[in-house]
Amino acid sequence: MVLLAVDFENLHQILKNVYTDMMPLCANMAGVAKGIAGLGALFYVASRVWQSIARAEPIDVYPLLRPFVIGLCIMFFPTFVLGTINAVMSPVVKGSNQMLESQTFDMNKYRQQKDQLEYQAMMRNPETAYLVSNEEFDKRIDDLGWSPGDLVTMAGMYVERSMYDLKKQIRDWFRELLEILFQAAALVIDTIRTFFLIVLAILGPIAFAISVYDGFGSTLTQWISRYISVYLWLPVSDLFSSILARIEVLMLMNDISELQGNPNYTIDASNTVYIIFLIIGIVGYFTIPTVANWIISAGGITGYNRNIQTTAAKTGAAAGAVSGAISGNISGRLVNRGEN
Numbered sequence: 001m002v003l004l005a006v007d008f009e010n011l012h013q014i015l016k017n018v019y020t021d022m023m024p025l026c027a028n029m030a031g032v033a034k035g036i037a038g039l040g041a042l043f044y045v046a047s048r049v050w051q052s053i054a055r056a057e058p059i060d061v062y063p064l065l066r067p068f069v070i071g072l073c074i075m076f077f078p079t080f081v082l083g084t085i086n087a088v089m090s091p092v093v094k095g096s097n098q099m100l101e102s103q104t105f106d107m108n109k110y111r112q113q114k115d116q117l118e119y120q121a122m123m124r125n126p127e128t129a130y131l132v133s134n135e136e137f138d139k140r141i142d143d144l145g146w147s148p149g150d151l152v153t154m155a156g157m158y159v160e161r162s163m164y165d166l167k168k169q170i171r172d173w174f175r176e177l178l179e180i181l182f183q184a185a186a187l188v189i190d191t192i193r194t195f196f197l198i199v200l201a202i203l204g205p206i207a208f209a210i211s212v213y214d215g216f217g218s219t220l221t222q223w224i225s226r227y228i229s230v231y232l233w234l235p236v237s238d239l240f241s242s243i244l245a246r247i248e249v250l251m252l253m254n255d256i257s258e259l260q261g262n263p264n265y266t267i268d269a270s271n272t273v274y275i276i277f278l279i280i281g282i283v284g285y286f287t288i289p290t291v292a293n294w295i296i297s298a299g300g301i302t303g304y305n306r307n308i309q310t311t312a313a314k315t316g317a318a319a320g321a322v323s324g325a326i327s328g329n330i331s332g333r334l335v336n337r338g339e340n
Contacts, residue, residue: 011187015194022198026078026205033074033205040212041067047214067212070220074205081208082201085224089231096238103245110252117259178278185285186237193233200227225296232292240288244281248274 044067052059073081204223211220251273 025202030205033209037071037209037212077205092235096235099242100238103242106249107245114252114255182281185282196230229296236288236292
């Protein structure tokens with residue numbers, strides 16, 4: 001059963017293409033920024049030359065080069081500024097993405113092996129083989145007669161198989177729902193990251209131009225730190241996904257080992273732990289902006305971090321409540337069945 005067929009990798013690639021397509025708009029803002037920076041450079045140079053003349057001091061030329069260097073950055077902003085930052089940070093993004101791809105490949109490989117071993121374990125047990133195999137079910141039905149006892153047994157087999165299929169469908173549905181929420185959380189982070197980068201890139205020349213004026217010099221460093229901090233959201237997200245994928249690989253390896261060596265091992269507990277880790281992942285994705293801000297401090301987005309962490313807490317609480325209700329319901333049925 002597929003709850004929703006969405007190609008999340010394609011959506012992430014679309015976001016990358018949107019960022020690339022929006023970059024030429026920086027050139028449109030550069031014209032306005034050059035006028036603002038030129039006026040600021042005039043005031044900047046005039047103020048320092050006048051101060052040196054008034055104090056009868058020699059003019060220090062080196063500090064006067066600052067507005068001209070900023071002006072060059074504005075003129076070649078897409079190539080000189082954005083190109084340099086993206087080129088420096090690109091290996092970090094590629095390295096973290098390669099880690100994620102390797103862990104995801106191992107996870108898919110072990111998941112297929114686990115599913116095969118689970119099926120074989122069910123087939124080895126005569127009491128459960130008919131639940132997963134139509135041939136075994138039909139064979140047991142054919143072996144029964146038409147006496148009242150056989151009819152009761154036949155009805156019980158149909159009920160048991162229906163309950164097993166219903167339980168499996170509910171478990172798969174809930175797992176797929178959490179997996180979609182997990183992928184959606186990553187997509188939300190990537191979408192907001194792309195939006196922030198586009199805004200910072202398009203208005204970057206204006207920020208550089210304003211930094212020419214006295215009293216606004218910190219605007220330049222703040223813009224750089226915020227751009228790099230937001231840019232790091234993607235590699236931090238990939239690292240977080242790699243950690244979760246590695247945890248799932250270890251869980252799958254443990255399940256495979258138990259299925260191979262322990263005939264009494266049940267997979268229900270492992271499925272519950274997997275659901276719990278999905279909930280942790282959903283909440284954890286919304287802490288990525290905070291972690292990126294630890295790597296390079298960038299002010300001005302703490303309010304957003306606070307709001308997104310509040311949203312993550314509410315999402316995790318809701319998902320946990322639903323998971324607890326379903327798990328408690330299933331556990332209660334199993335206990336009652338054992339007592340009866």
